[in-house]
Amino acid sequence: MITKQVRYEALVKALHGDLYRYAYWLCHEKQVAEDLVQETFLRAWRALDSLKDEKAAKSWLITILRRENARRFERKRFDMGEFDEASITDNQSLSNEQNIENAWLREKIAQLPAEYSEPLVLQVLGGFSGEDIASILNLNKNTVMTRLFRARNQLKEALEAEPEKRGLYNG
Amino acid sequence: MDDLQFRRSIYADPKSQDEALLAALQADPSKRQFAQELNHLDDKIAQALNIPVPEDLSDKLILRQTLASHQIQKRKKRFHLALAASVAITAGLLVNFTLFSSAHSNLGDYALAHVYHEQGHFSNDANTRVDLTSLNKKMAAFNGNFTNTIGKLIFADYCRFDGMKSLHLVFQGKTSPVTVFVVPKNDQISFSDTFSDSKLIGQSAAFDKANIIVVGDKNEPLSAWQKKLGNNISWSI
Numbered sequence: 001m002i003t004k005q006v007r008y009e010a011l012v013k014a015l016h017g018d019l020y021r022y023a024y025w026l027c028h029e030k031q032v033a034e035d036l037v038q039e040t041f042l043r044a045w046r047a048l049d050s051l052k053d054e055k056a057a058k059s060w061l062i063t064i065l066r067r068e069n070a071r072r073f074e075r076k077r078f079d080m081g082e083f084d085e086a087s088i089t090d091n092q093s094l095s096n097e098q099n100i101e102n103a104w105l106r107e108k109i110a111q112l113p114a115e116y117s118e119p120l121v122l123q124v125l126g127g128f129s130g131e132d133i134a135s136i137l138n139l140n141k142n143t144v145m146t147r148l149f150r151a152r153n154q155l156k157e158a159l160e161a162e163p164e165k166r167g168l169y170n171g
Numbered sequence: 172m173d174d175l176q177f178r179r180s181i182y183a184d185p186k187s188q189d190e191a192l193l194a195a196l197q198a199d200p201s202k203r204q205f206a207q208e209l210n211h212l213d214d215k216i217a218q219a220l221n222i223p224v225p226e227d228l229s230d231k232l233i234l235r236q237t238l239a240s241h242q243i244q245k246r247k248k249r250f251h252l253a254l255a256a257s258v259a260i261t262a263g264l265l266v267n268f269t270l271f272s273s274a275h276s277n278l279g280d281y282a283l284a285h286v287y288h289e290q291g292h293f294s295n296d297a298n299t300r301v302d303l304t305s306l307n308k309k310m311a312a313f314n315g316n317f318t319n320t321i322g323k324l325i326f327a328d329y330c331r332f333d334g335m336k337s338l339h340l341v342f343q344g345k346t347s348p349v350t351v352f353v354v355p356k357n358d359q360i361s362f363s364d365t366f367s368d369s370k371l372i373g374q375s376a377a378f379d380k381a382n383i384i385v386v387g388d389k390n391e392p393l394s395a396w397q398k399k400l401g402n403n404i405s406w407s408i
Contacts, residue, residue, distance in 0.1 A: 005240075012232045034225060051299055067338045071226045072387060105219035123184065130184065154184045154306040156212055166333040 003063050008045055011057060016041070018126060019061055025121040036072070040065040046086065053061050059136050066136070071142045116151035125168050177202060185209040278354070279366025282373050282384045285332065285339075286350050293325055293341045293348045301327045309338055313353050313381050314407045321399050322349075342396075348397060350389040356381060380406050 016037060021031035023040075043064050044051075051060055109117055122133045130148075134141040172180075172195040180192055181371045196203050237247065275308065300322045307316055309327055314315040323343035330339040338353040383404075386394045386399040 006319075008236060009233055012236075014228050016229045016232055020224045020228060021220060021222055030225075034228065034231075037228065038232060040233055042235060045236045045239065083172070101215065102219045105220070106214055109216065109219060121220060122214070124213060125220045139274065148184065149179050149182040151186075152209065153211065155216065156209075159212065 004048055008041075011048075011061075012041060015058055015061055016117065017053060018058065019065060019088060022121055022154055023065055023069070025109070025117060025125075026066070026114070027072075032072075036065055036068055038069050043068070045071060059128065059132060060124065061137055062122070104158075104162070107154070108155055112151055116122060116147050117152065119147045122150040175196045179211055181206055223292065238295050276381065277363045277366075278371055278375055278384060279363040280353060280387050281332065282350075283366065283368055283371055283373075285330075285352070286371060289350075295343055297325050297343075297345065299325055301325070306340075310353070311337070311403075313338060315353065315378075315380065316405050316407065317403050318405055319403050321403050344387050345390050347388045349385065349391055351396075351400065352382075352384040352386075354382045354384060366406045376401065377402070378406060 019040065020037050022034055023036040024030065027036065028035055040061060044061055049065075051057060105156065109120070112120070118137065119133050122128045122136065123130075128136065130141050130144050133139075134144045139147075172191050177192070177195050180187060181202075190254075190330065196206055201234045203328070258362050293371050303317060303320050304376070306324060309329065310316055321342070321407055323339060323342055325348060326339070326341040328339055329336055331337070332352055332354050335355055337355065340351040340353070342351065356377075362375060362377060364375060366375075370388060371386055372389055372391070372393060374383060374397055375384045376397050378401075383397070383400055385400070387393060387396070
């Protein structure tokens with residue numbers, strides 16, 4: 001019992017950040033992301049004995065979280081066909097240029113179709129290889145690589161299309 | 172590696188350590204430049220993706236799990252309590268059954284066993300006598316009363332007759348003591364009129380309040396004993 005508790009707490013401490021970010025990029029809402037992570041870890045706790053290989057913990061948790069996210073749609077159809085932009089922008093203080101650029105890029109990433117953004121998040125944030133992503137998403141590796149290519153391509157094009165200076169110009 | 176192939180693979184994974192890709196990078200400075208640009212983009216993407224995580228999230232997660240497992244434990248405790256209770260009840264019933272149920276299913280078997288068990292205690296020549304008054308004091312528990320002395324009474328006391336309080340009388344017989352049991356009526360033991368084994372014979376008679384069982388050796392006229400007993404005992408209401 002105690003060792004299970006210790007394992008669980010270690011798992012939470014090590015991976016809750018990654019999982020939360022991943023959830024956020026899946027659903028684009030902080031509150032929903034938090035709920036998803038909660039639900040995921042609760043399920044993980046119940047099934048903790050089935051986790052034999054600690055190295056596989058991250059992809060295991062991500063698989064649970066994706067299932068949990070899919071269940072969210074089974075339960076209730078959200079009117080999220082076109083998410084409104086306001087809900088996906090980061091509303092933290094935009095004090096410096098880096099933050100402005102981050103916020104802008106976040107918007108662009110959020111606008112990517114989910115099938116492109118998901119592998120990208122897994123690769124950049126999760127540090128998974130093409131094979132890992134393919135197995136998590138149940139796709140073949142070539143499809144994953146193509147989607148990664150298109151995701152970056154779209155972001156790059158969007159970045160290049162953007163004028164060097166952004167923001168409001170008065171006068 | 173042609174240009175298209177190169178672009179596809181560098182876009183798909185800018186940090187790839189693929190040998191062909193690294194060789195292509197080595198060979199062409201413009202490709203190196205391009206790869207650098209993409210790596211820069213990737214850093215930006217990584218930064219953008221790296222949204223702040225709520226500080227208390229990990230604490231919340233642990234708290235929720237602790238509560239959930241506490242619930243489970245409580246349920247488990249309740250289950251264990253129920254289990255322990257049913258085990259205790261079963262054990263109780265079993266003890267009750269083995270201790271207080273009749274080991275012998277009919278009156279005769281038990282009477283014989285009882286007589287054999289106490290055979291050594293009584294001798295036919297014993298001089299001890301129990302008088303009528305003290306006998307009737309004991310008999311009062313069964314709502315009965317001896318009107319006259321029958322034969323020579325060696326011993327009279329209460330005893331456990333298969334778990335029931337009963338009166339155990341020992342009379343002097345012709346060759347060996349004759350044992351008389353006064354046993355309250357009981358549905359659990361089947362009544363047997365006459366019974367015997369290689370040495371002893373017995374007879375039972377049912378009265379209103381009690382059964383009277385007489386056990387003696389083969390020389391004893393048990394019917395006469397029964398008749399005498401029947402004539403001399405008067406039952407109060």
